[in-house]
Amino acid sequence: MKRLLPLLLFLLVPITYAQPTIVCFGDSITAGRGAPAGHSYPDYLQKLLDSRAYHYRVLNMGISGDTTKDAVSRLPNVLAAHPYLVVVELGGNDMLRGLPITATRANLDRVIAALQRAHIKVALAGITLPPNYGADYIHAISQTYADAAKKYRVPLLPFVYDHVYDVPGAIQPDGVHATAKGNALVAKNIFALIQPMLKK
Numbered sequence: 001m002k003r004l005l006p007l008l009l010f011l012l013v014p015i016t017y018a019q020p021t022i023v024c025f026g027d028s029i030t031a032g033r034g035a036p037a038g039h040s041y042p043d044y045l046q047k048l049l050d051s052r053a054y055h056y057r058v059l060n061m062g063i064s065g066d067t068t069k070d071a072v073s074r075l076p077n078v079l080a081a082h083p084y085l086v087v088v089e090l091g092g093n094d095m096l097r098g099l100p101i102t103a104t105r106a107n108l109d110r111v112i113a114a115l116q117r118a119h120i121k122v123a124l125a126g127i128t129l130p131p132n133y134g135a136d137y138i139h140a141i142s143q144t145y146a147d148a149a150k151k152y153r154v155p156l157l158p159f160v161y162d163h164v165y166d167v168p169g170a171i172q173p174d175g176v177h178a179t180a181k182g183n184a185l186v187a188k189n190i191f192a193l194i195q196p197m198l199k200k
Contacts, residue, residue: 019055019056019057020056020057020083020084020085021056021057021058021059021081021082021083021084022045022049022056022057022058022059022083022084022085022086022087022194023059023061023078023081023083023085023086023087024041024042024045024058024059024060024061024062024086024087024089024190025061025062025071025074025078025086025087025088025089025090025111026061026062026066026071026087026088026089026090026125027062027063027064027065027066027067027089027090027092027093028062028063028064028065028066028092028093028176028177029041029062029089029092029127029160029177029178029186030042030060030061030062030087030089031060031062031063031064032060032062032178032183033064033177034172034174034177034179035172035177035178035179035180035183036180039180039183039184040060040062040183041178041183041184041186041187041190042058042059042060042062042187043058043060043183043187044183044184044186044187044188045058045187045190045191046058047187048187048188048191049191049198053200054198054199054200055200056084056085056198059081059083061074061077061078061081062089065093066090066093067090067093067094067097067099067107068090068091068094068103068104068107068108068111069094069103069107071088071090071107071111072107072110072111075110075111075114075115078115079114079115079118079120083120084120084121085120085121085122085123085194085197085198086115086120086121086122086123087123087124087125087190087193087194088108088111088112088115088122088123088124088125089125089127089160090107090108090111091104091108091126091127091141091144091145092127092176094107095127095129095133095137095141096129101137101140101141101144104144105144105147105148108124108144108145108148109148109151112124112148112152112154113152116152121197122152122154123154123155123156123157123190123193123194123197124145124148124149124154124155124156124157125156125157125160125189125190125193126141126142126144126145126156126157126158126159126160127141127159127160127161128141128142128159129141130175142158145158146158155193155194155196155197156193157189157190157192157193160186160189160190161178161182161186162189163185163189164178164182164185164186164189167181167182167185169181169182170182170185
């Protein structure tokens with residue numbers, strides 16, 4: 001039995017560390033607010049990865065109502081998960097609350113920089129607002145994500161609801177959050193964003 005113990009431990013190590021973690025770090029869009037349990041976009045992303053033989057564990061770290069400032073305070077929790085990759089989806093609540101764009105930019109910088117200092121890969125998913133918020137403000141929002149992606153050389157999905165918002169039944173009546181159907185489409189967008197960063 002003593003001779004078998006080292007062999008058993010050797011066999012268990014690959015199983016323990018076989019699945020690196022992908023953290024989906026965001027607000028209610030990531031959390032899956034309003035959708036049935038198990039139907040957030042990270043849930044569907046896990047299914048996509050599994051079906052394509054990518055061996056990663058997806059961790060949903062979305063919290064409804066979070067601003068970029070809240071996300072900065074949650075960075076220790078994200079880092080403690082030792083992720084291989086973090087998908088950052090933040091900023092929507094900053095915009096809805098009319099917080100200064102300069103603060104949003106500074107907080108996104110802090111989030112991405114902290115993750116990269118820890119040698120974690122980062123992908124950025126942006127959001128926008130309806131036209132009634134004004135063309136100048138909407139442009140400033142889009143530029144915020146574009147500038148962060150360029151500065152830190154991370155892949156960017158400019159609008160997380162790309163090819164989602166105009167699909168019947170994909171968005172809840174509140175006009176903000178995706179249904180289960182919509183979250184499945186968001187997962188496809190995120191998968192396309194991160195696939196070049198994944199290993200089989």
